[in-house]
Amino acid sequence: xxxxxxxxDAVIEAFLDHLDGSGELPSLDDLDPQERASAEELxxxxxxxxxxxxxxxxxxxxxxxxxxxxxxALQQAEPTSQSSIDLLDEVRDQLTLxxxxxxxxxxxxxxxxxxxxxxLVALIGAQRLRIQVRDDIVGAWELARLDPAAVAGPVYGAFxxxxxxxxxxxxxxxxxxxxxxxxxxFCIETPGGTSERPTVHRPVLPLADTVRAYLDExxxxxxxxxxxxxxxxxxVDATAIAGEAARRAVESVVGDGRRAKIDAKQVxxxxxxxxxxxxxxxxxxxxxxxxxxxxxxxxxxALTDAA
Amino acid sequence: xxxATNPSRRPLPDHPLLQERARLEAILxxxxxxxxxxxxxxxAPVSRAGARAGRGDEQGLPGGESADDxxxxxxxxxxxxxxxxxxxxxxxxxxxxAQNKAKGSLRLATRGRRSSADADxxxxxxxxxxxxxxxxxxxxxxxxxxxxxxxxxxxxxxRQQQVLLRLARELLDDRERRIYFDIHHLGINKAEVGRxxxxxxxxxxxxxxxxxxxLLNAAHNDPTxxxxxxxxxxxxx
Numbered sequence: 001x002x003x004x005x006x007x008x009d010a011v012i013e014a015f016l017d018h019l020d021g022s023g024e025l026p027s028l029d030d031l032d033p034q035e036r037a038s039a040e041e042l043x044x045x046x047x048x049x050x051x052x053x054x055x056x057x058x059x060x061x062x063x064x065x066x067x068x069x070x071x072x073a074l075q076q077a078e079p080t081s082q083s084s085i086d087l088l089d090e091v092r093d094q095l096t097l098x099x100x101x102x103x104x105x106x107x108x109x110x111x112x113x114x115x116x117x118x119x120l121v122a123l124i125g126a127q128r129l130r131i132q133v134r135d136d137i138v139g140a141w142e143l144a145r146l147d148p149a150a151v152a153g154p155v156y157g158a159f160x161x162x163x164x165x166x167x168x169x170x171x172x173x174x175x176x177x178x179x180x181x182x183x184x185x186f187c188i189e190t191p192g193g194t195s196e197r198p199t200v201h202r203p204v205l206p207l208a209d210t211v212r213a214y215l216d217e218x219x220x221x222x223x224x225x226x227x228x229x230x231x232x233x234x235x236v237d238a239t240a241i242a243g244e245a246a247r248r249a250v251e252s253v254v255g256d257g258r259r260a261k262i263d264a265k266q267v268x269x270x271x272x273x274x275x276x277x278x279x280x281x282x283x284x285x286x287x288x289x290x291x292x293x294x295x296x297x298x299x300x301x302a303l304t305d306a307a
Numbered sequence: 308x309x310x311a312t313n314p315s316r317r318p319l320p321d322h323p324l325l326q327e328r329a330r331l332e333a334i335l336x337x338x339x340x341x342x343x344x345x346x347x348x349x350x351a352p353v354s355r356a357g358a359r360a361g362r363g364d365e366q367g368l369p370g371g372e373s374a375d376d377x378x379x380x381x382x383x384x385x386x387x388x389x390x391x392x393x394x395x396x397x398x399x400x401x402x403x404x405a406q407n408k409a410k411g412s413l414r415l416a417t418r419g420r421r422s423s424a425d426a427d428x429x430x431x432x433x434x435x436x437x438x439x440x441x442x443x444x445x446x447x448x449x450x451x452x453x454x455x456x457x458x459x460x461x462x463x464x465x466r467q468q469q470v471l472l473r474l475a476r477e478l479l480d481d482r483e484r485r486i487y488f489d490i491h492h493l494g495i496n497k498a499e500v501g502r503x504x505x506x507x508x509x510x511x512x513x514x515x516x517x518x519x520x521x522l523l524n525a526a527h528n529d530p531t532x533x534x535x536x537x538x539x540x541x542x543x544x
Contacts, residue, residue: 013512020496042519048464051344054488058339059375064382157476
């Protein structure tokens with residue numbers, strides 16, 4: 001840091017103290033013209049920014065004028081194009097297929113007013129989703145290759161209350177993909193610990209399915225599972241199911257071990273095999289057969305020690 | 308006086324601002340900022356916990372009105388203003404209306420609860436009659452301050468703050484953004500910000516300075532920000 005930075009720093013520091021009520025208004029007399037201009041600009045910006053709520057999201061013009069005598073005037077002033085109305089109706093139809101919540105859809109005038117790409121807002125239950133219709137891609141498959149940071153970053157930046165951005169390709173079934181706020185950030189992948197670029201993680205699905213799956217993540221609707229008494233033990237081959245589940249679990253660990261950067265992890269995880277599959281499978285079958293809790297705990301402990 | 312007794316100020320279906328949607332959206336953004344600044348500058352500094360808990364929620368005044376409510380009144384008042392009576396720019400008028408509506412709401416919310424010292428201060432800052440309870444009342448706009456250049460300056464400053472906000476969301480990491488929002492917008496004491504981040508108040512001040520400077524540099528390269536300095540040259544009523 002240079003001496004010049006230090007001098008401006010001191011002035012800004014003193015000005016912040018002044019704003020907090022614990023100091024005098026600092027003098028700029030000791031600064032050279034360039035420093036002074038920099039300090040004045042910073043102070044002016046600070047004054048102008050005070051009191052603004054950075055987390056607030058302005059209501060749209062439609063919301064502001066709803067129920068006022070100006071509501072019909074707004075519709076007259078800016079008649080929405082027929083194709084746009086058709087799309088809105090189509091989106092609404094698809095979303096109402098998923099009925100547990102109240103669904104409301106409207107044009108995203110607030111976003112278009114500030115140049116942010118978002119065409120529709122869908123209020124589903126308490127979740128506000130923004131829908132971006134892409135006419136600049138050649139097929140639904142391209143949705144999976146979009147850069148989430150470029151596509152959804154500005155939307156989350158401008159409207160922090162957005163629960164999800166749904167990108168739609170306007171084909172017959174409204175193919176779409178959901179992008180959550182974390183998809184727009186770099187992330188650290190496990191087990192390698194490498195930093196990965198933002199990517200689309202979810203599959204491309206028809207709009208109704210995309211929204212249903214995404215809302216299940218955000219606000220799962222919990223329903224009672226089938227009563228265990230309804231199924232009969234004879235109809236289910238527990239050994240085969242447990243064996244298959246154990247095999248997949250061990251395979252997954254072995255796969256992670258291959259990608260691991262730590263040698264010990266690579267060796268120990270990669271060494272798992274049929275012996276572990278059998279042990280896990282037996283454990284599950286015995287547990288289902290009524291193995292008591294202490295015995296179960298002892299078996300799990302023995303397996304852990306062996307690993 | 309209410310709108311019912313002043314037929315010249317009924318909402319206009321062919322209001323020119325309704326034909327210029329982008330301009331109207333920009334004006335509404337600035338009105339929202341002006342209202343927030345009027346409502347918040349009288350409150351004790353908002354704690355970050357409170358501000359973050361309130362993300363996306365309306366923050367109400369004691370009387371029950373929020374910035375969103377005040378904005379609705381201000382928007383209706385603006386769009387009810389007859390173009391033939393306009394003597395300044397729509398932008399300046401909008402800032403004046405927003406400030407007055409916010410002050411009126413504050414006055415209503417704090418009626419009977421202000422200290423005598425506050426009461427002395429208020430007439431200097433509020434140059435209007437109390438708000439009518441009628442939502443359609445627009446008499447306050449008659450009492451706009453004469454200094455329309457100051458209102459236009461406020462408009463430009465608010466738009467510039469919008470650009471800085473956007474850049475802060477795009478360019479800063481979580482910690483920098485938190486420090487910038489807490490100090491620059493929410494007015495939280497830097498020592499308090501430092502306590503929550505494990506930093507000294509002085510270090511927070513230094514980080515804020517660096518971040519604010521970085522954002523201003525980025526803003527000067529932003530076409531929207533640069534364009535705003537030419538605003539006064541296109542004073543089209």
